[in-house]
């Protein structure tokens with residue numbers, strides 16, 4: 439038994455490119471190497487594929503979209519401003535992704551924020567802590583106590599939701615409201631739906647000793663210059679682009695002595711092993727022969743993904759002034775942050791980042807209606823910002839056809855119970871992806887779980 443994170447411390451021939459019509463299936467593999475199919479070209483699939491020595495393995499990555507990167511979704515506004523509609527921050531504790539960036543000569547820029555708040559109509563500029571002194575002291579104590587939690591304590595804690603745990607520990611009034619606003623931004627849903635162990639372990643593991651003293655966390659620290667997607671491009675270069683087949687949606691997997699992987703475009707591939715990195719919603723749409731074990735199907739049905747909406751607004755000037763501006767609010771637009779920090783020019787992009795029910799409401803409105811609520815929320819701090827608006831774009835992850843959410847949300851009682859079931863290999867198929875990682879919900883977790891799955895085969 440471990441915490442969510444402590445695992446971290448313990449520890450083209452095949453690409454085929456060669457296409458086989460499903461009607462006349464034939465073994466297209468000519469070399470003696472082991473054949474591996476990786477499903478999904480997100481960070482998990484790309485990292486998994488890169489682990490295999492091409493002298494011993496023929497690896498093919500099958501990707502449904504016509505681009506790689508998955509939920510890392512860098513996007514350009516106004517031709518030159520790069521924003522992230524998916525994964526944004528690289529944490530200082532995320533050692534694996536930092537190492538890969540270093541190896542691939544990708545530069546990272548600081549992307550830390552100084553948090554303003556707008557709560558109950560009152561604006562507060564950044565300060566060391568927005569919480570009461572009493573609650574800060576209590577929270578430090580809770581984190582300190584967690585250090586000594588036994589495995590049994592953690593399992594018990596996992597059965598409770600984070601809101602209940604905070605209330606039981608005396609968090610109330612403004613402090614409780616602020617915890618809801620801050621922590622729901624991290625988990626993508628209300629803290630009433632988050633396991634107390636997930637939250638406490640996340641804050642315990644993610645916050646450095648120094649950060650803990652200063653009440654800053656260190657998972658929102660950096661960003662890859664030129665867009666996080668550049669790491670996907672570099673991983674693909676490392677692989678040799680030919681091994682990734684785009685526009686290949688896997689629809690059926692047949693496992694016998696070997697594995698046959700069928701795609702919607704009629705192509706069929708054979709392999710010795712498969713690594714499936716799909717989010718649970720996409721994974722469940724595949725027709726598995728034989729069928730997935732009952733307990734895996736139940737676990738797939740149980741796991742929810744959080745709902746995040748990103749509404750990006752390009753303004754002709756950065757009226758928020760501080761490059762590291764962000765603001766948590768108790769209004770529908772929820773959380774604002776400057777998404778083009780350190781990028782040149784006078785114009786800039788502010789993203790309104792909403793979670794849970796708020797995200798679902800926003801996703802159903804027109805740009806006009808959404809902007810009205812943003813305009814009203816920002817008015818007490820910046821006056822009318824409408825004249826500065828040049829362009830807006832919206833992406834709601836709750837409707838994304840592959841994941842129906844941004845990242846997995848382990849609710850009370852799920853982490854220790856269903857994660858091992860989801861991770862369990864099935865015949866020749868191994869599973870990976872953000873939802874199966876100790877750094878769950880992060881690019882770091884996606885990469886590490888992919889590499890781990892490759893390790894199971896190697």
Ligand SMILES: Cc1cc2nc3c(=O)[nH]c(=O)nc-3n(C[C@H](O)[C@H](O)[C@H](O)COP(=O)(O)OP(=O)(O)OC[C@H]3O[C@@H](n4cnc5c(N)ncnc54)[C@H](O)[C@@H]3O)c2cc1C
Nearest residue numbers: 478480481482502508509525526527688871872880881884
């Ligand atoms: C809004 C948002 C904010 C986030 N913020 C952060 C952050 O700040 N920091 C951070 O580290 N992480 C963040 N994340 C999480 C991060 O994006 C994920 O953890 C990571 O990208 C998941 O990678 P993956 O490879 O596990 O899955 P994916 O990236 O989902 O990869 C799976 C791939 O499989 C493909 N696929 C689906 N179905 C099929 C099929 N049938 N056949 C073939 N291919 C298929 C998909 O198209 C996709 O490319 C955020 C995510 C979102 C959405």
